[in-house]
Amino acid sequence: MVAAAGKVAVVTGGRRGLGAALVDELLARGARKVYSTGRSLYVDERPEVVPVELEVRSEESVAALAKAAPDAEIVFNNAGVLVPEALLGGDLETTIETFDVNVFGLLRVARAFAPVLAAHGGGALVDMHSVLSWMAGSGAYGASKAAAWSVTNSLRIELAPQHTQVVGVHAGFIDTDMVSAMDQPKATPAQIAARILDGLEAGDNEVLADDVTTAVKAALSGPVENLTFSVAG
Template sequence: MVALAGRVVVVTGGRRGLGAALVDEVLARGAGKVYATSRSPYTDERPRVVTVPLDVRAAASVAALAKLADDAEVVFNNAGILLPGPLLTGDAEQAAETFDVNVFGPLRVARAFAPVLAANGGGALVNMHSVLSWLAGSGAYGASKAAAWSLTNSLRLELAPQHTQVVGVHAGFIDTDMVAALDRSKAKPADVAARIADGLEAGHTEVLADDVSVAVKSALSGPVEDLTFSAAG
């Protein structure tokens, strides 16, 4: 388990939505410093926040972040992208970009920060998945989140020898810009961030951040035909 008080934290995609809520939450729990990233430069006047431009698609950008944040102890892999479209007839380049950001992006961050976390005592890596990791019908986004779930489970094994806690987070729809157009029940980003922090500090390897994720996880042992996007409510 990793307590956040006094820790140095990295939050990718920390400018808006859940990322911004995570920055607020770790600061409220006493984090000593937070590196918050965004694709484009921005400012945050809070003295414990260091804003950093980051493109998770670019290895050089990720490497530069790891070099700057060489004191990091906890990394939240939160940056992601949602580009709509079916797998068979949707834009192939958008599908590829979805996987580049949502799967290879977190992997690039994990590879760059693994030695940093090891040097600083192990710490924690927290990867954001989705309830759609388990549900069919959301195109490349859901497929990418399923891949990210598998990625996290393998990283947990590979990072265990250096005592890095690896946490996978599943959440349903969160009230952010990413899903603003969807007419569905949505959780508040602050509530989800609090549950993630609670799970991290309790030593959990998986956080089900809302009731939807709990319900869908419980259905995984049933018929695969029941695991569709409509099951998310």
């Protein structure tokens, strides 16, 4: 288990939405420094926050982030895109980009920071997934999140020898710009961020951040045709 108090954290996609809520929650729990990334550089006047430009599709950009944050003890893989592109009728390049961000971007960050975390006793890697990791019908997005879930589960095994806590987070709809057009009940980013930090500090390997996610996870043992939620165009 890893507590935020006194720690140095990295939050990818920390400029807005859930990422911004994670930065706020980390600071509220006593983190001494938070590197917060955006696709373009921005200003945060809080002295504990270090804004950093990051493009997770670029290995060079990810390597530069790891070099800029050699003191990182907790890494939150939060950066992602939600494009409900159909797997068959949608644009293939958009699907490839979705996987490049949501799967390979996550992996690039994990690979770059694994030695950094090892140097600080293991620390923690927290990967954001989705309830749609387990449900058909959300096209490239859901498929990419399912792949990211699998990657995280394998990373947990590979990082165990260096004592890195690997946490996979699943959540339903969060009230952010990413899902603003969807007419679904939504949790606030602050609620989800608090639950993520609670799970991290409790030593959990997986955080089911809301009731709908808990229900869907329980349904995985049932018929696969029951696991559908269509958001793909």
